[in-house]
Amino acid sequence: MRIGIVGGGAVGLLTAAYMSQSAHVTIYTRRHEQAEKLCANGLTVIYGDEKTTHRVQATPFVCETNDDVLFMAVKQYDLTNIFTTHVHMLQANAIIFLQNGMGHIRYVSHLPHKHIALAVVEHGALKVDDTTVVHTGVGQTKWSVWRGEQHAFSFLLRTSSRFPFQYVDDWETMLLEKLMVNVLINPLTALLRVPNGMLVAHDPYRQAMEQLFHEVASILHIEQRERIWQHVQTICRQTAANRSSMLRDIESGRRTEIDAILAYVIERANEQHISAPISTFLYTLVKGKELEGGKGR
Amino acid sequence: MRIGIVGGGAVGLLTAAYMSQSAHVTIYTRRHEQAEKLCANGLTVIYGDEKTTHRVQATPFVCETNDDVLFMAVKQYDLTNIFTTHVHMLQANAIIFLQNGMGHIRYVSHLPHKHIALAVVEHGALKVDDTTVVHTGVGQTKWSVWRGEQHAFSFLLRTSSRFPFQYVDDWETMLLEKLMVNVLINPLTALLRVPNGMLVAHDPYRQAMEQLFHEVASILHIEQRERIWQHVQTICRQTAANRSSMLRDIESGRRTEIDAILAYVIERANEQHISAPISTFLYTLVKGKELEGGKGR
Numbered sequence: 001m002r003i004g005i006v007g008g009g010a011v012g013l014l015t016a017a018y019m020s021q022s023a024h025v026t027i028y029t030r031r032h033e034q035a036e037k038l039c040a041n042g043l044t045v046i047y048g049d050e051k052t053t054h055r056v057q058a059t060p061f062v063c064e065t066n067d068d069v070l071f072m073a074v075k076q077y078d079l080t081n082i083f084t085t086h087v088h089m090l091q092a093n094a095i096i097f098l099q100n101g102m103g104h105i106r107y108v109s110h111l112p113h114k115h116i117a118l119a120v121v122e123h124g125a126l127k128v129d130d131t132t133v134v135h136t137g138v139g140q141t142k143w144s145v146w147r148g149e150q151h152a153f154s155f156l157l158r159t160s161s162r163f164p165f166q167y168v169d170d171w172e173t174m175l176l177e178k179l180m181v182n183v184l185i186n187p188l189t190a191l192l193r194v195p196n197g198m199l200v201a202h203d204p205y206r207q208a209m210e211q212l213f214h215e216v217a218s219i220l221h222i223e224q225r226e227r228i229w230q231h232v233q234t235i236c237r238q239t240a241a242n243r244s245s246m247l248r249d250i251e252s253g254r255r256t257e258i259d260a261i262l263a264y265v266i267e268r269a270n271e272q273h274i275s276a277p278i279s280t281f282l283y284t285l286v287k288g289k290e291l292e293g294g295k296g297r
Numbered sequence: 298m299r300i301g302i303v304g305g306g307a308v309g310l311l312t313a314a315y316m317s318q319s320a321h322v323t324i325y326t327r328r329h330e331q332a333e334k335l336c337a338n339g340l341t342v343i344y345g346d347e348k349t350t351h352r353v354q355a356t357p358f359v360c361e362t363n364d365d366v367l368f369m370a371v372k373q374y375d376l377t378n379i380f381t382t383h384v385h386m387l388q389a390n391a392i393i394f395l396q397n398g399m400g401h402i403r404y405v406s407h408l409p410h411k412h413i414a415l416a417v418v419e420h421g422a423l424k425v426d427d428t429t430v431v432h433t434g435v436g437q438t439k440w441s442v443w444r445g446e447q448h449a450f451s452f453l454l455r456t457s458s459r460f461p462f463q464y465v466d467d468w469e470t471m472l473l474e475k476l477m478v479n480v481l482i483n484p485l486t487a488l489l490r491v492p493n494g495m496l497v498a499h500d501p502y503r504q505a506m507e508q509l510f511h512e513v514a515s516i517l518h519i520e521q522r523e524r525i526w527q528h529v530q531t532i533c534r535q536t537a538a539n540r541s542s543m544l545r546d547i548e549s550g551r552r553t554e555i556d557a558i559l560a561y562v563i564e565r566a567n568e569q570h571i572s573a574p575i576s577t578f579l580y581t582l583v584k585g586k587e588l589e590g591g592k593g594r
Contacts, residue, residue: 191488192582194589204585211578277574281508285489288501292491 001155002026004067004092006082008034008058010125010245011098012073013133017045018163019071020054023155028061030078034130035060046128047135047162061086069094069155076101076260083107094152096143100182101260102175108146115148118171120178123163124242137239140164142178144171176220177228182261183216183279184209184232186246187286190256193247197240200233215278219269246286253293258286298452299323301364301389303379305331305355307422307542308395309370310430312438314342315460316368317351320452325358327375331427332357343425344432344459358383366391366452373398373557380404391449393440397479398557399472405443412445415468417475420460421539434536437461439475441468473517474525479558480513480576481506481529483543484583487553490544494537497530512575516566543583550590555583 001023005016008029016027020043027043029035038058045052061082070092072079076099082090087110094115097104108116124137143156143165156165168174185196188209192198199205213232217225249256262283269276298320302313305326313324317340324340326332335355342349358379367389369376373396379387384407391412394401405413421434440453440462453462465471482493485506489495496502510529514522546553559580566573 192585198589202585202589204581204588208578208581208585211574211581215574277508277512278578281505281575281578284501284505284508288489288499288505291501292495292499 001069002067003155004028004065004070005073006061006065006070006090007073007075007078008038008130009073009075010127010133011121011123012071013043013127013131014045014123014125014135014163015071015073015098015121016056017043017052017054017133018160020056021160022158024057025054026057026059026065026067028065029058030061030074032060034058037130041131044132045135046132047138061089064089064091067092069096069153072097072099075099075255075257076104077255077257079104079107083110087111094148096153098141099260100178100257101264102179103260103264105175113147115152116146117143117153118146118175119143119165120174122178124239126248135162136242138162140166142166142168142174144168144174146171176222177231179220179261179264180213180216180222180228181232181235182257183265184213185236186244186256187258187262187282188212189244190246190250190286191282191289193251195240196236196242196244200236201240206233212278212282215276216265219265219272219274219276219279250286250289256286256290258283258290262286298366299364300452301325301362301367302370303358303362303367303387304370304372304375305335305427306370306372307424307430308418308420309368310340310424310428311342311420311422311432311460312368312370312395312418313353314340314349314351314430315457317353318457319455321354322351323354323356323362323364325362326355327358327371329357331355334427338428341429342432343429344435358386361386361388364389366393366450368392369394369396372396372552372554373401374552374554376401376404380407384408391445393450395438396557397475397554398561399476400557400561402472410444412449413443414440414445414450415443415472416440416462417471419475421536432459433539435459437463439463439465439471441465441471443468473519474528476517476558476561477510477513477519477525478529478532479554480562481510482533483541483553484555484559484579485509486541487543487547487583488579488586490548492537493533493539493541497533498537503530509575509579512573513562516562516569516571516573516576547583547586553583553587555580555587559583 003019003023004026005012006028016025019025035058042053043056095113096117121141122139126134246256265279266276300316300320301323302309303325313322316322332355339350340353392410393414417439419436423431543553562576
């Protein structure tokens with residue numbers, strides 16, 4: 001079986017490593033340099049004291065893919081670019097989307113693929129260099145069929161116990177829950193420069209997060225508010241020492257996923273003519289930090 | 298003429314230095330140690346390359362003052378403490394308040410003093426140590442009589458051209474304008490850890506400041522909105538390289554003036570049953586940073 005992974009970031013590399021245990025994996029990277037290094041050195045996963053190197057194929061994403069299944073593991077803003085100009089290159093029988101947020105759903109319906117799945121990755125992963133990823137926290141990848149049949153993805157059942165997949169029926173609830181987690185944890189930790197745990201351990205930050213929660217939950221018509229609010233706090237406690245991906249992006253002067261996450265919420269508010277003062281204020285501040293880049297810090 | 302200055306912070310020391318050129322000045326400090334050092338070493342003002350040391354009296358604020366005029370140069374939160382327990386010690390014919398915010402006005406009406414003035418300090422001042430203050434920016438001190446007669450403060454006209462006083466008729470507008478400047482510049486610079494100029498030079502930050510401006514202007518029923526909004530931006534540009542006092546407080550793990558500034562705005566909103574989402578969110582975040590103290594940074 002041939003599996004293609006589009007994207008050589010932390011999530012792409014982690015997925016590629018575990019998939020390569022039972023399939024022929026090709027990683028499609030943005031940069032030539034990363035593809036060359038992956039072909040030459042293999043892909044290394046560090047988990048605790050354990051270090052495993054996997055042989056993988058890698059090629060820059062400039063020509064057509066040729067796989068049975070494609071994992072789309074690029075950030076949402078890169079996905080927009082791919083859908084706009086390179087969608088004909090995504091040759092595969094089945095395709096799985098691993099993006100945060102919900103903004104990518106609008107593109108999915110235009111795709112020609114017979115089987116389409118949506119997934120959310122709940123692992124901790126940190127890319128160390130072009131060929132090395134640290135598996136910092138074992139979680140699961142929830143997935144749901146958006147179009148086509150579940151059995152087209154049956155290979156997901158054969159993966160390592162350290163990289164399990166869990167099927168859920170309702171893709172919208174799955175994505176909404178992940179979106180809520182990302183909306184509440186990522187921008188605040190990035191702005192305050194604190195690890196995830198501080199958002200619940202430090203009372204004023206928990207109050208600020210709760211203010212944001214109520215605003216966003218209203219905009220997105222979240223049902224079972226109390227359950228979701230508890231879920232978000234549990235994630236903060238379980239990943240207490242982690243620095244969120246958005247915080248790491250800000251610290252490294254990289255582009256963040258703030259548009260996929262908070263701009264999406266603001267758009268939904270605008271559509272409904274609801275005001276979103278806190279989301280808008282927070283979005284502007286984080287966007288400012290992002291554009292500040294390496295300057296002034 | 299005997300002038301007492303209650304408070305040995307940047308504003309107190311700066312005022313004491315310039316007042317000591319034409320009057321007998323006593324500084325009332327919180328700590329014994331500072332009073333001893335001031336008596337022994339004098340009070341030094343640094344302005345550009347110029348360094349001037351003034352002889353002053355200093356004593357801890359534990360016994361009655363005995364002056365013609367008192368300048369109250371403590372932070373608003375310390376003023377609350379003084380008014381609650383030590384108000385009988387403030388013996389003077391006239392008294393001038395130099396606090397930021399407007400929360401102290403409620404106490405002023407209970408004072409026995411015949412002549413009461415309110416003032417706002419628009420100088421840049423940085424306390425280097427217990428006996429040294431740097432005059433980083435020459436501005437003016439606006440003042441207005443709250444009770445009594447203007448001539449009781451006529452000595453203010455005789456001060457140095459580097460420390461001018463300007464009389465204004467309307468104390469409420471004077472304090473409101475200063476409050477707006479403080480509300481807009483201090484919490485945002487403290488949270489974002491940027492110098493004042495970034496709030497206008499960096500588009501997303503200016504947008505965030507404008508969002509906050511509209512919310513607060515509504516709560517405080519600010520007239521002439523456009524003029525005040527331009528005024529705030531002008532101050533940001535004129536003090537572009539300055540790090541605000543609240544930013545410096547946060548960086549040093551000291552208590553900030555967030556309660557005198559933003560909590561006052563939130564209280565006013567609550568009284569009127571108006572929501573203040575951005576002010577509340579920003580207050581909580583800055584309060585969190587303040588309570589974090591030296592930790593996690």
